[in-house]
Amino acid sequence: MHLVTVLALEPVVGYDMHIPQQIFTTARRDGERLYDVRICGVDNRPVRVGAGYTAVLDHGPEALDCADTVIIPGTMVNGPRHHGTLPADIAAALARIPSHARVMSICTGAFVLAAAGLLDGRRATTHWAYADDFRALYPKVELDENVLFVDDGDVLTSAGLAAGVDLCLHVVRGDHGSEAANVAARHCVVPPWRDGGQSQFIDRPLAATRDGSTAATRAWALQHLAEPLDLATLAAHATMSPRTFSRRFREETGLPPHTWLTRQRVLHARHLLESTDLPVDRVAAESGLGSAASLRHHLNASIGVAPLAYRRTFAAGARSGKLNAPQTPR
Structure with a gap:
C-alpha cells in the first residue's frame, strides 16, 4: 500500500494536517484502501496546533523513512516563514525522506520546501495572502499565487487551506484514475474538481x-x-x-x-x-x-x-x- 506521511511542523495548521488523511484514506477501489496515511513530527513529542490545542501523534520521524509521498501541511514555523532559514531538526527530518518519494506541501508548507531548496527553479504556489512574503524570502522560486495547485512532477504545492483538498484529489486521480478520486470526493462531500484558480478568492474590490x-x-x-x-x-x-x-x-x-x-x-x-x-x-x-x-x-x-x-x-x-x-x- 502506498504510504503517505504527513510531517506536522508546529505550530501546524490543523485543517491542513488532516486533509491528507481524509482524502487518501477514503480513496478506494472495490472497497479496498489504496493508501496508508501516517502523521508524524520531527520528534516523538506532541505537536502544537495553531488553533489552540496540542496533538499527540502516533508516529515519530521514522515514519518518513519508508514514505512514498511526504506532505508538509501549513505551518507558522518561524525560520522558513520569516527568515528563509531551515531549523536543524526540520532539516534532519527532511533528510530521512527516500529519494524516490513524492513531496507535497499544503498552503504555507511551501515555505518549508523553499527553505530546504526543493523549490529552487521550480513553479510553485502558496496561499495568496503570503505571496509577497514568499517572493521576498525565496526569489529563486517561480511563484504563481493565481492557481489552486502546481504539479511539478515529484514536487507538488497547493494554495491555502481547502486547495489542499484539490491537490490531494488531483494526486489520487493521477495515481488511480478519476473514479477513485470521485469516491473520495463523494465521501468527503466535496467537488472532485474545482474550476479556476485562487485568483477568484483574492480580496480585491x-x-x-x-x-x-x-x-x-x-x-x-x-x-x-x-x-x-x-x-x-x-x-x-x-x-x-x-x-x-x-x-x-x-x-x-x-x-x-x-x-x-x-x-x-x-x-x-x-x-x-x-x-x-x-x-x-x-x-x-x-x-x-x-x-x-x-x-x-x-x-x-x-x-x-x-x-x-x-x-x-x-x-x-x-x-x-x-x-x-x-x-x-x-
Whole structure:
C-alpha cells in the first residue's frame, strides 16, 4: 500500500494536517484502501496546533523513512516563514525522506520546501495572502499565487487551506484514475474538481455591475461539450456581450473562457477513455476536441501521456479492480 506521511511542523495548521488523511484514506477501489496515511513530527513529542490545542501523534520521524509521498501541511514555523532559514531538526527530518518519494506541501508548507531548496527553479504556489512574503524570502522560486495547485512532477504545492483538498484529489486521480478520486470526493462531500484558480478568492474590490453570473452558462456548456462553443455562443447564452462575458467569466473562475472549456473537454475525454470502449476519434468528438490528433495534443499537454496509453493504464484496472498507478516522473 502506498504510504503517505504527513510531517506536522508546529505550530501546524490543523485543517491542513488532516486533509491528507481524509482524502487518501477514503480513496478506494472495490472497497479496498489504496493508501496508508501516517502523521508524524520531527520528534516523538506532541505537536502544537495553531488553533489552540496540542496533538499527540502516533508516529515519530521514522515514519518518513519508508514514505512514498511526504506532505508538509501549513505551518507558522518561524525560520522558513520569516527568515528563509531551515531549523536543524526540520532539516534532519527532511533528510530521512527516500529519494524516490513524492513531496507535497499544503498552503504555507511551501515555505518549508523553499527553505530546504526543493523549490529552487521550480513553479510553485502558496496561499495568496503570503505571496509577497514568499517572493521576498525565496526569489529563486517561480511563484504563481493565481492557481489552486502546481504539479511539478515529484514536487507538488497547493494554495491555502481547502486547495489542499484539490491537490490531494488531483494526486489520487493521477495515481488511480478519476473514479477513485470521485469516491473520495463523494465521501468527503466535496467537488472532485474545482474550476479556476485562487485568483477568484483574492480580496480585491470589484466594480459594481448589473451583469448576471456565468454559472448557468458554464453548467449548460458542460452538457454541450461536443458542440462548437465559441465566445460568441457562450456570451449569447448568458445574454451578455462577449467583452462583458469574458470579464465576468474570468472574475468568477480565474480563467479565460477558452482555457476553462478546454480543461473541461480534457476531463471529459479522460472519463470516456476510462469508462468506455469508444475509439479515440469518437472520444475526441464526444468531448469536443475534434480529432484524435487534437485529443492526443491536449492530453499530452495536460498529463503527459497519449490517449491509448492513458486507457491502458486506467481502463483495464478500473474494470478489474486492480489498477496499477503510473510512475511519477522523477
